[in-house]
Amino acid sequence: MTLAKLDLVAEVDKIFADLGVTADQYKGGTLTVRSPITGTEIGKLPEVSADDARAAIDAAHQAFLEWRLVPAPKRGELIRLLGEELRAAKTSLGRLVSIEVGKVTSEGLGEVQEMIDICDFAVGLSRQLYGLTIATERSEHRMMETWHPLGPVGIISAFNFPVAVWSWNAALALVCGNSTIWKPSEKTPLTALATQAIFEKALSRYIADGGKAPQNLSTLLIGGRDIGEILVDHDKVPLVSATGSTRMGREVGPRLAKRFARSILELGGNNAAIVTQTADLDLTLRGVAFSAMGTAGQRCTTLRRLFVHDSVYDALVPRLAKAYQSVTIGSPLQDGNLVGPLIDQAAFDKMQAALEAAKAAGGTVVGGERVLDGEAADAYYVRPAIVEMPDQTGPVRDETFAPILYVIRYQDFDEAIALHNDVPQGLSSSIFTNDIREAEAFVSARGSDCGIANVNIGPSGAEIGGAFGGEKETGGGRESGSDAWRAYMRRATNTVNYGRTLPLAQGVKFDI
Ligand code: UN1
Numbered sequence: 001m002t003l004a005k006l007d008l009v010a011e012v013d014k015i016f017a018d019l020g021v022t023a024d025q026y027k028g029g030t031l032t033v034r035s036p037i038t039g040t041e042i043g044k045l046p047e048v049s050a051d052d053a054r055a056a057i058d059a060a061h062q063a064f065l066e067w068r069l070v071p072a073p074k075r076g077e078l079i080r081l082l083g084e085e086l087r088a089a090k091t092s093l094g095r096l097v098s099i100e101v102g103k104v105t106s107e108g109l110g111e112v113q114e115m116i117d118i119c120d121f122a123v124g125l126s127r128q129l130y131g132l133t134i135a136t137e138r139s140e141h142r143m144m145e146t147w148h149p150l151g152p153v154g155i156i157s158a159f160n161f162p163v164a165v166w167s168w169n170a171a172l173a174l175v176c177g178n179s180t181i182w183k184p185s186e187k188t189p190l191t192a193l194a195t196q197a198i199f200e201k202a203l204s205r206y207i208a209d210g211g212k213a214p215q216n217l218s219t220l221l222i223g224g225r226d227i228g229e230i231l232v233d234h235d236k237v238p239l240v241s242a243t244g245s246t247r248m249g250r251e252v253g254p255r256l257a258k259r260f261a262r263s264i265l266e267l268g269g270n271n272a273a274i275v276t277q278t279a280d281l282d283l284t285l286r287g288v289a290f291s292a293m294g295t296a297g298q299r300c301t302t303l304r305r306l307f308v309h310d311s312v313y314d315a316l317v318p319r320l321a322k323a324y325q326s327v328t329i330g331s332p333l334q335d336g337n338l339v340g341p342l343i344d345q346a347a348f349d350k351m352q353a354a355l356e357a358a359k360a361a362g363g364t365v366v367g368g369e370r371v372l373d374g375e376a377a378d379a380y381y382v383r384p385a386i387v388e389m390p391d392q393t394g395p396v397r398d399e400t401f402a403p404i405l406y407v408i409r410y411q412d413f414d415e416a417i418a419l420h421n422d423v424p425q426g427l428s429s430s431i432f433t434n435d436i437r438e439a440e441a442f443v444s445a446r447g448s449d450c451g452i453a454n455v456n457i458g459p460s461g462a463e464i465g466g467a468f469g470g471e472k473e474t475g476g477g478r479e480s481g482s483d484a485w486r487a488y489m490r491r492a493t494n495t496v497n498y499g500r501t502l503p504l505a506q507g508v509k510f511d512i
Contacts, residue, residue, distance in 0.1 A: 039378025076126025149177025
């Protein structure tokens with residue numbers, strides 16, 4: 001089917017009707033949403049006013065005061081039901097992700113699978129919010145560490161993982177005893193509405209089963225940047241988890257720090273892979289192709305820089321260039337297509353500017369041209385670009401949110417590591433090698449300086465079980481698995497005297 005013939009509005013209507021979302025929630029408002037698949041309008045959402053946003057945050061604080069008293073494993077039961085509802089809605093929510101973001105079908109579904117996975121993780125976590133018992137120097141005393149709910153958690157999410165990022169934060173925040181307030185990207189409010197409806201279903205079941213939960217446990221704020229600012233500045237919000245550009249993080253971080261609120265920042269990535277002389281080139285080719293071209297280069301973890309050893313360069317790079325020429329580009333709803341559209345024209349313009357800058361810096365560009373514009377003039381499909389660069393200069397040092405892979409030849413392993421780390425960002429990284437010394441060096445203290453460092457897989461496609469996030473301009477935040485939950489709780493150290501004397505610490509005497 002040609003792009004022009006797709007009736008996306010009818011599909012959105014059907015998905016929302018199934019989820020019980022009413023037309024007034026996504027039609028007739030002021031925030032216009034377009035599908036990148038065709039560039040056509042698929043929604044017009046009402047936006048929250050500044051006063052209503054402030055009132056909603058106050059209400060979320062009231063919800064927190066009650067929710068924190070519900071035992072954690074019972075809070076986990078709500079998330080278990082959320083996981084069940086997400087399983088039931090996987091096909092339709094995955095489809096809506098594809099329609100609103102332009103992800104190919106398996107990636108739209110994969111995004112919902114990440115939501116289900118983090119729910120499973122959070123359910124187990126709800127019985128494992130462990131503190132420590134600590135040896136004390138005083139007799140008949142006990143010292144311990146307890147973890148308490150923190151408060152309403154603000155979640156600011158980006159267009160490229162419009163619902164999974166909410167779930168990584170919300171599933172953890174909710175089992176930790178917090179309420180949540182979500183400000184989704186202006187580009188992807190429809191998937192946010194759908195997710196909120198799925199959450200409400202889980203909540204109704206939880207309450208019908210006798211569970212206790214307050215109103216306004218999960219709040220969705222549809223609006224622009226001003227609404228995000230209200231969330232960041234509100235003194236009842238002790239933590240904001242923000243995913244987006246480094247530029248955004250530079251504004252959000254200091255504002256939160258000014259009022260001593262916590263932040264989890266997931267900002268830009270400029271992820272690289274090193275291909276050494278012992279690499280399995282068939283595996284490398286597949287790993288690089290998915291990481292660099294998948295999601296049309298619009299993941300924070302997308303592979304953007306490839307350092308290839310001189311001895312394997314000519315065996316790998318021409319094959320890679322061939323894969324770039326033959327990759328299937330088109331409607332993400334059609335089986336077999338691997339690369340969907342860019343999110344909008346601005347993304348296309350930035351990609352073209354980066355390619356021009358690369359040429360000016362001595363790069364040789366293959367691909368990058370617009371395709372399918374004859375079928376849909378307002379949609380921006382591109383052939384992924386592979387750019388051979390003489391050096392790590394010009395746009396190679398920036399994150400351009402588009403499928404551009406810069407390839408650089410290297411001779412010496414230590415030089416490759418130094419180049420790898422010599423960018424402002426530090427999210428994800430990989431090495432392709434069969435040499436255990438190189439592999440171990442890459443994941444060691446002198447290797448990759450990123451939050452994620454992989455061996456023989458690409459930098460994108462992280463599982464939820466690990467802590468997700470990166471260093472330097474990536475912002476330092478960690479969310480999802482491992483012990484990332486601690487950021488959503490406050491720690492208290494308690495010392496209890498069960499004796500009849502009052503020995504002081506450090507041998508201090510104070511006899512009155
Ligand atoms: C992002 O692009 O915002 O590792 C996060 C991955 C995904 C998460 C990407 N699990 O590619």
